Amino acid sequence: xxxxxxxxxxxxxxxxxxxxxxxxxxxxxxxxxxxxxxxxxxxxxxxxxxxxxxxxxxxxxxxxxxxxxxxxxxxxxxxxxxxxxxxxxxxxxxxxxxxxxxxxxxxxxxxxxxxxxxxxxxxxxxxxxxxxxxxxxxxxxxxxxxxxxxxxxxxxxxxxxxxxxxxxxxxxxxxxxxxxxxxxxxxxxxxxxxxxxxxxxxxxxxxxxxxxxxxxxxxxxxxxxxxxxxxxxxxxxxxxxxxxxxxxxxxxxxxxxxxxxxxxxxxxxxxxxxxxxxxxxxxxxxxxxxxxxxxxxxxxxxxxxxx
Amino acid sequence: xxxxxxxxxxxxxxxxxxxxxxxxxxxxxxxxxxxxxxxxxxxxxxxxxxxxxxxxxxxxxxxxxxxxxxxxxxxxxxxxxxxxxxxxxxxxxxxxxxxxxxxxxxxxxxxxxxxxxxxxxxxxxxxxxxxxxxxxxxxxxxxxxxxxxxxxxxxxxxxxxxxxxxxxxxxxxxxxxxxxxxxxxxxxxxxxxxxxxxxxxxxxxxxxxxxxxxxxxxxxxxxxxxxxxxxxxxxxxxxxxxxxxxxxxxxxxxxxxxxxxxxxxxxxxxxxxxxxxxxxxxxxxxxxxxxxxxxxxxxxxxxxxxxxxxxxxxxxxxxxxxxx
Ligand SMILES: Nc1ncnc2c1ncn2[C@@H]1O[C@H](COP(=O)(O)OP(=O)(O)O)[C@@H](O)[C@H]1O
Ligand code: SF4
Ligand SMILES: [Mg+2]
Numbered sequence: 001x002x003x004x005x006x007x008x009x010x011x012x013x014x015x016x017x018x019x020x021x022x023x024x025x026x027x028x029x030x031x032x033x034x035x036x037x038x039x040x041x042x043x044x045x046x047x048x049x050x051x052x053x054x055x056x057x058x059x060x061x062x063x064x065x066x067x068x069x070x071x072x073x074x075x076x077x078x079x080x081x082x083x084x085x086x087x088x089x090x091x092x093x094x095x096x097x098x099x100x101x102x103x104x105x106x107x108x109x110x111x112x113x114x115x116x117x118x119x120x121x122x123x124x125x126x127x128x129x130x131x132x133x134x135x136x137x138x139x140x141x142x143x144x145x146x147x148x149x150x151x152x153x154x155x156x157x158x159x160x161x162x163x164x165x166x167x168x169x170x171x172x173x174x175x176x177x178x179x180x181x182x183x184x185x186x187x188x189x190x191x192x193x194x195x196x197x198x199x200x201x202x203x204x205x206x207x208x209x210x211x212x213x214x215x216x217x218x219x220x221x222x223x224x225x226x227x228x229x230x231x232x233x234x235x236x237x238x239x240x241x242x243x244x245x246x247x248x249x250x251x252x253x254x255x256x257x258x259x260x261x262x263x264x265x266x267x268x269x270x271x272x273x274x275x276x277x278x279x280x281x282x283x284x285x286x287x288x289x290x291x292x293x294x295x296x297x298x299x300x301x302x303x304x305x306x307x
Numbered sequence: 308x309x310x311x312x313x314x315x316x317x318x319x320x321x322x323x324x325x326x327x328x329x330x331x332x333x334x335x336x337x338x339x340x341x342x343x344x345x346x347x348x349x350x351x352x353x354x355x356x357x358x359x360x361x362x363x364x365x366x367x368x369x370x371x372x373x374x375x376x377x378x379x380x381x382x383x384x385x386x387x388x389x390x391x392x393x394x395x396x397x398x399x400x401x402x403x404x405x406x407x408x409x410x411x412x413x414x415x416x417x418x419x420x421x422x423x424x425x426x427x428x429x430x431x432x433x434x435x436x437x438x439x440x441x442x443x444x445x446x447x448x449x450x451x452x453x454x455x456x457x458x459x460x461x462x463x464x465x466x467x468x469x470x471x472x473x474x475x476x477x478x479x480x481x482x483x484x485x486x487x488x489x490x491x492x493x494x495x496x497x498x499x500x501x502x503x504x505x506x507x508x509x510x511x512x513x514x515x516x517x518x519x520x521x522x523x524x525x526x527x528x529x530x531x532x533x534x535x536x537x538x539x540x541x542x543x544x545x546x547x548x549x550x551x552x553x554x555x556x557x558x559x560x561x562x563x564x565x566x567x568x569x570x571x572x573x574x575x576x577x578x579x580x581x582x583x584x585x586x587x588x589x590x591x592x593x594x595x596x597x598x599x600x601x602x603x604x605x606x607x608x609x610x611x612x613x614x615x616x617x618x619x620x621x622x623x624x625x626x627x628x629x630x631x
Binding site for chain 2: 201202203205206207208209210211212213214220221224225228298299300301
């Protein structure tokens with residue numbers, strides 16, 4: 001177990017390292033930050049001075065080694081726009097992002113799981129078909145389309161909710177619903193198929209043959225088994241709490257990490273983009289490790305091998 | 308004859324597959340006396356499992372069931388869920404072909420046995436666990452108290468079938484339906500499980516319905532055999548009669564395919580052809596395309612079951628009634 005965990009951690013660190021490296025080179029090959037940050041009519045000498053002060057005049061691999069060495073000591077560099085530490089800038093945005101992704105996450109579970117279970121138990125009924133229809137619509141529709149639809153209805157037509165900004169609770173509602181709807185659709189579909197798979201297993205018929213009521217067969221025999229794959233998907237959803245809102249934050253001008261990412265990429269604010277990607281990679285990788293551990297804990301077949 | 312323990316009359320099952328309705332059972336008549344051991348044989352797909360799943364209401368929403376299953380003064384066909392739940396496990400227990408997947412993978416053996424004991428004998432969980440240990444011991448599992456803490460995937464197929472049998476015993480049923488209980492197990496384990504079933508029957512008055520595609524297994528473990536073909540019982544007779552005077556060509560075919568235990572060796576002859584699909588039955592006798600005794604009249608109508616002697620009936624145009 002300890003060996004397995006150590007191997008898993010090593011792979012996780014390698015993944016993060018690769019993401020950071022990839023981001024580093026792609027960002028530097030795709031545009032000159034000096035030209036983007038300085039005004040267009042800035043004299044060539046000051047552009048050159050900017051390059052020198054940020055180390056951009058050195059060979060890329062020297063810049064890379066410096067970055068890695070600094071990162072290992074906890075220094076992720078400063079923003080080229082306002083000179084503040086990139087890490088600080090990113091951390092400031094975390095609460096705003098979590099303020100929409102956590103409620104959206106809860107919404108996904110609260111709607112997706114019961115809908116999937118209900119649909120599976122009433123397979124081919126009208127309710128099942130409707131659930132699946134909404135589910136397909138929910139995850140084929142790009143989130144910006146859904147976001148715009150919601151804005152059209154609730155902001156423009158009805159005037160109930162603000163279409164953008166971050167002044168109060170009301171501003172968070174549409175972003176949360178947009179994120180939650182897509183996730184609920186995926187989760188409903190997944191839960192339904194996990195449940196159908198379990199309901200077709202011989203031990204379900206055997207449990208009925210034992211004399212248990214259908215209610216007990218479902219709650220005590222089917223649900224615990226269907227919970228195993230469903231928990232895995234929910235675990236992966238935890239990994240998207242930080243990075244899963246890029247599009248939605250941009251559409252609704254919500255001041256979270258996603259929006260910071262879009263702005264920083266546009267400005268080639270190198271240190272900030274790299275810090276965000278590091279963050280995203282770390283949360284996803286952590287979530288995956290936790291899912292692995294939880295899986296081993298809830299599924300007895302993972303705990304021991306056959307004798 | 309005394310009143311049968313369970314009396315299946317003209318049982319039919321139709322499956323609604325969405326685009327068509329197919330008839331899997333065409334009117335099964337089968338009565339079991341209390342304490343009797345009856346075998347149900349026939350090739351795969353002949354309707355052996357469906358007969359008993361239908362009787363216990365375990366086929367699910369896509370099956371339409373007709374006819375009657377008379378048990379303790381009630382008709383189980385169309386009975387309310389609560390009535391069926393009171394019969395299942397407690398009066399009629401059923402065990403299945405694949406023991407390892409018939410046990411729930413997320414619960415320990417002990418928990419699953421205790422669940423049955425609490426349900427049928429109203430035991431507290433502590434008493435149920437102790438009794439579960441005794442039951443495991445009864446079905447020949449060594450080190451029973453320790454095994455209670457195992458999960459099904461930690462036991463072999465044979466051990467899991469013993470657990471399933473223990474679970475069936477938990478309800479102290481009048482009838483045990485064993486649906487191909489040894490098909491998934493290897494030969495030595497198969498013999499042990501059959502021996503265990505015999506032993507349990509000797510100690511109790513439980514009736515046994517042994518479903519198998521192997522006439523040899525049924526012959527050694529039951530008193531009477533019903534031969535099924537394409538959703539019908541084509542012959543029903545005591546074991547001795549089946550071997551001495553089979554009346555249906557399908558039964559003769561099954562006998563010819565049986566290895567001889569004593570006497571000169573002879574080549575085994577499998578019946579050529581396959582069981583027709585339920586939606587593609589030939590006209591008249593379903594066995595006609597494979598039958599060596601076939602004649603034109605066989606296609607005219609489905610031959611009715613004829614009583615040849617007391618306790619012996621067969622459904623073939625060549626079977627002539629021997630009882631006045
Ligand atoms: N749930 C089902 N839906 C449709 N057809 C079924 C279903 N269960 C069984 N059948 C059909 O009923 C026939 C009898 O099956 P079964 O009783 O399982 O045969 P066996 O004698 O091997 O136990 C088969 O042709 C099978 O395809
Ligand atoms: S009725 Fe005809 S086809 Fe059918 S079993 Fe008898 S002889 Fe064969
Ligand atoms: Mg079967």
